[in-house]
Amino acid sequence: MADSAQHVPTALTVHKQSRTLEIAFDSGEVFALPFEFLRVYSPSAEVRGHGAGQEVLQTGKRDVLVTALEPVGRYAVQPHFSDSHNTGIYTWDYLYWLGANQQQLWEDYLNRLVAAGFTRETGRDAPMLVEGRSCGDH
Template identity: 85%
Template sequence: MAEMKKSGAVPTSLTVRKQSRVLELAFDSGESYSLPFELLRVYSPSAEVRGHGTGQEVLQTGKREVLLTAVEPVGNYAVQLHFSDSHNTGIYTWDYLYWLGANQAQLWEDYLKRLEAAGFTRETGRDAPMLSEGRGCGH
């Protein structure tokens, strides 16, 4: 996984797109990113997800349907995201959001490989919501 470096970029806009399940960010440096809620949730900067040191990360499973329910500012440097699975302990700094956007393709690939290695799909796992009758697991 790519190392996070300070970007110094500050968002000029932040838009939650509930229907498409993305957080759109534009930065003063000119870049813009559409970050899926699922990616934001599985790469939460919280201790619950990242652990307290290298090798303590906890693979997040069953987050394909997760929604972003609230975005709260944290000073002038970050936001706290609230998700429909009750997770809300991560503080997403501007640098971290920029890093997620800049590295989104590699992070997504890494996540899918880790899920597969653990025997899960995006729809399955210990955290997966119960699927409705007749609703398939589109892979």
């Protein structure tokens, strides 16, 4: 499987302050993929389900961080996110596809959030709000 990758990275850089994973490919393309974008498009079964129509809309992920990035053989990486999600294996081809389609994928995600009645800050994983303040703001 390692030899089947069509897109091979030449550099991977985690930018904690800007919350992006920068990935450069041997073709010359460089993509800056926000952590939130990576998290909501995780290739894990938890996010994608086990078949068409089983996808789970990820909400409340605006502030998610990548806390670790582990290599998987010579064909992928496995990010660990601050919300404890760590089951997605991102192949080089999948990361390239995310980068090449980032604008359309992001617009699709934002439209799905709106259709479900959420914003990037709200959802089942976001802090509960009480009278306009998060529960921790007393």
